[in-house]
Every structure is written in structure tokens, then in C-alpha cells.
Amino acid sequence: MPEAGLCASGGSAVAAERKLRVLVIANQKGGVGKTTTAINLGTALAAVGERVLLIDSDPQGNASTGLGIGRALRKVTLYDVLMGEHSLEESVVKTAIPGLDLSPSDPDLSGVELELGQMPRRSFKLRDALESVRASKAYTYVLIDCPPSLNLLTVNAMAAADAVLVPLQCEFFALEGLTQLMRTVELVKGSLNPALDIQGVVLTMYDRRNSLSEQVARDVRGHFGDTVYQTVIPRNVRVSEAPSFGKPVLVYDLKCRGSQAYLKLAREVVVRERDRRAKEAA
Template sequence: MTPPKPETSQEIGWTPIAEEAERAARVLHPEGNTLPRPRRRRVLTVANQKGGVGKTTSAVNLAAALAVHGLRTLVIDLDPQGNASTALNVEHRSGTPSVYEVLLGEVSLAEAAAVSEQSPNLLCVPATIDLAGSEIELVSMSSRETRLKEALSAEAFDELQVDYVFIDCPPSLGLLTVNAMVAAQEVLIPIQCEYYALEGLGQLLSNIELVQQHLNPTLAVSTILLTMYDGRTKLADQVTQEVRNHFGEVVLKTVIPRSVKVSEAPGYGQTVLAYDPGSRGAMSYMDAAKEVAERGAEQGVRGELS
């Protein structure tokens, strides 16, 4: 009697565990699947004065996804809470060379930048508690709105050889956020798929317009990312549709789902790509990063909001 043939994976059929393992393998081993380099170095300020919209989460996970796919990426943590530094697991105790010293001109960008253990292509300029009082100190300084721009010179970026720079802003429209907008070419706005999503967005766009008029005429809102999407609710679809109708192709096609894994990852000093690479959250950020990279390769800044 002929023994039965061992079942192939196709005959065994689909299982959730098998699918997640396959997704994790694609994230962890992207060989041959590198993303295109941008036509020019892209500096994006990740801003939204509304807290809890996934701003820091989006900054670190987009940066990690680009880094995993071969693009050298720098995250500048400009939020005194230091959450981006925590998620990338870089030292940010008081006394560590940080963005605070960079703003004051005491250390160079390269001296403050640390390599994240999650990828050799992923760098972070951390934020320490010293940054908490920096807005008050900046008020009396000369060129207070351009301190960060002066530190983020082309020469400083060339020394680090970075393709992408993400500046993670605090949830406010103060001097730190203004410095970030003056230093950047683009603004990336995360918007949560919830009722109050557009509340305060008009004020953010007004501030961006003021920066364009008086401090940085080349600044453009190039990217809007919808976060915390819950497919079980009609509200999420309504908000998504409203944002797409209003802002058009500036909005990424990829939507980031509400995910426990995404929320848990920073507690372990990791991005969601390192914490659970097969999760929906990780795959969504990978897809979003791919869109960002493809847009950068096509034409640099895509779209501009008036």
C-alpha cells in the first residue's frame, strides 16, 4: 500500500497563524524589496496640535519602515515628553546630548544623533526633560524661529547621509513647532478617524500658512495620514470620506487601523515593526511608508494645501 503524500501548504489551507508568519517574514526580510530613494532629501514635520492622534507613533513607524527597506532615516524628537526616543529605545536621560543642545548650538546634529538598535539605517536625535523649558528660553533668543533650521543644514545632513528626516512635534502650536516648520520642506499631518478629527485643523493650516508667508515660503502640506481607523463603525468611514473629499490626493491611500499592538510597542522600547511585524498595524505602516517613498521618488513634494 502506497503511503499517503505529505500535505502541501496549499492543501493544508489558509490559517491566521500561517498568514501572520508570512507577513512577519516579509517585514523582517525585505531583501530584494528595497524602496526607491527620493529625488532629493525629504524633511517632514509631523504636526497636529491635537494630542492622541498617532503623531509620534506615525513618525517612528514610518521612519522604521523606510529604514528596514534600505533608506537611511533620521527622527528628530522635538517633543519634551520624549516618546519618539522611547519608541526607538535611544538614551534620553537628562545630560544626554539631545535636540535641546542642538537648538542652543552647543552640539552638532551628528553629535546628538544616536543609532537605534532596531536598524542601522535608523537614527534618532533624542529629547530630554531639558527641552521642557526651551520654549521660554527661546523667546529671548535672536532668530528664535530659525534655531532648528540653522542646526539642520545640508552639511549636517550630508554628514549623517540621510534620505528622510521626520521631526516629531509636541501637541501644540508653540515655538518648537514653528521651528520644526521653518526647518522642514513638508508637513505630514496625522488625522484620527474619529468625531473630533477636524477640530482645530483649520488653526493648524492657518499657522502653516503664516509660516509660509513670513518664514518658509517653500513649506507645503504634502501628506495626510488617517490613523486609528475602526472598520466596525460607520463614523470612521464618514470621517475618512470627508477628509479625502476635502484634501484629495494629499491623503495617503493607506489607513492605519486602531491596534493594540501599535499601542503596546513603545512600552517595550520598540516600534510596532519590531514588536509584532506580522500585525495589521505593522503592515499598514509598511504600506504607508511605501506610498511615501514612491511619492518622493516620483516628484518630491506632492500636492499643496491652500
């Protein structure tokens, strides 16, 4: 269970009144901290009073494992949902984090692209499955963790989402990978989901001892401006260790720099979302 002080009191009743926001956490480049961000942002959002559903859309199932949900506990998975055998709600597993639920993955998910074949609405299977979740108002955020590739799973996630949150590693080829992802977002926006937007770019694995990290951060901010979150996720050994214990880093070590950064990011996400709603209402 979470350490004392992790979960925020209050906020849940207010959160329940808000419209669901579906964010796909995606980057076609691997090793950028995508799953780590999905797990720990989900945990941090729950800690500040949000109700979160994390959908593990990667056949490797790392988000499921990182939240301590072993294979034996994955009775119904996202594979069963996309194949139309179960509802999304039937796949949901409670995690040890109050306010954070999971729709788990398993290796069967890797066969979805072939099995769906030429089925109608094959790019909208996840969107259709999310309709009942949107109607239920059980959650304020759905986070979808995607595989590091452009395949039918990623397309389904983007077709179902309101916006894309992009983890970006502070390394030499960062901008190149981000440019490719932006092209993918534009393609999906043009053909499947006109409302899809970029929620924000979060810089990950930032090493303040490395001048390259600072240079990449400056370049990305110079290119994408306010789209980039102010919060930067540092390279931190506790963040790397936590998944092997089946825990988010906020539970593994709440006081470490990585945990504090994800809490700060969660607050920034909530504030950005509040500002977006205010602009829409104006």
C-alpha cells in the same frame, strides 16, 4: 534587533544619491497617533531601504522612549542642539533599527522657548542645525516629531522642513483640528518658510467596526482629495503595546495589521516623493 525579513536589501546605495527630504509630523491636537506615526513610519522607511533620522522635538521624549533609547543613553539631546552647545550630528544615537537614527529629547526641551527669548534667528535654530546634515547626504529622510501644540518647537520644525505630514485620527472633531493646522502652515509659509508644503494626511486609529471612522474618512477625502494617503492606519492593540517595550510595532509584531499598514504607508510616501521629483524635473 529587527525581526528577519524586516529590512529590505538593496536600495540604500540609490537612496544615498537622493536629496534629503525633511518632513515634520505635526498636529496641534493631541492623541492622534503623531509619535506612533513618527516611530513606525521611520522604521518602515528604513525597512524599504531609506536612511532616516528621527528628531524628537517633544519634551515628553516619547519617540525616544518608543525606540528604546532610555534617559541614560541621551548624552546630547535636541535641547543642547537648539541652545547651540552641540551640533545635530553630535546628538545622534543609533537605534536598534538598521538605517534609523535618532536625535533624542528630554524634559529640558520644555524650557527652550523661554531660554531662547529674544535671541536672533530663534525660529531658525533647527533649520540652521540641519544645514550640515543636508550637506552630509547621510540621510534621505528626516522626520521631526512635534509636541501637540503651536509653540517655538513646532515653529522651528516647520521653518526647517520641506513639508508637513499630518496624522489625523478618525474621530468627530478631526476636520476642525486639521483646519487649525492648515492655518498654522499658511502662517509659517507666509513668514518663515515659503517653500513649506503639505506632504500628505494619513488617517490613523481607523476602526472598521465603527461607522464614524468611515464617515470621517469620506469627509476628509472629500475635503482634501489626493492630499490624503490611500493607506489607513487601523486601530490595533499591538501598535498600542509596542512603545511599552521600547520597540516600533514593526519589530514588536511585524505581521500585525498595524505593522503592515505602516509598511504600506512608507511605500506610498516614497512613491509620492518620486512622483514629486519627476514633476519638478519635467
